Amino acid sequence: EACRQTSSPENILNKVQDNEEEERLNRELELTTKERNELIDRLLYVTGGSMNKSPYFRPNPFYENLKIKEKEVMSLLHNLDTKNIEHREKFQELKKEINFYR
Numbered sequence: 001e002a003c004r005q006t007s008s009p010e011n012i013l014n015k016v017q018d019n020e021e022e023e024r025l026n027r028e029l030e031l032t033t034k035e036r037n038e039l040i041d042r043l044l045y046v047t048g049g050s051m052n053k054s055p056y057f058r059p060n061p062f063y064e065n066l067k068i069k070e071k072e073v074m075s076l077l078h079n080l081d082t083k084n085i086e087h088r089e090k091f092q093e094l095k096k097e098i099n100f101y102r
Contacts, residue, residue, distance in 0.1 A: 041060060 044060065
C-alpha cells in the first residue's frame, strides 16, 4: 500500500501565512527603500550636492542636467561679454576716426 502525500489544512495555512508575511516584508522593504532615497535626495539638496564621496551617493539626473545647462549658459554669457568689449573698443576707435576727419 503506497502512502500518498496530501496537503493538510495546516500545510496550506502555513503556506498562506508565509506568502502573506513575504508580501508584507516586500512592501516594508519598498517603503524603506523609497524613504531612504528621498532622505538622500533631501540631504543632497541641503548640502548642495557635496555628498559625491558618499558610498550611497545617487546622482539626480535633473540636477546633473541643470549643472550642464548652467555651464553652457555661463560660457555663452562669457562669450557675449567678450564680444561686447570688442565691439565697444571698435566703436571707440570709429568715433575717434570720425572726429579726426571732421
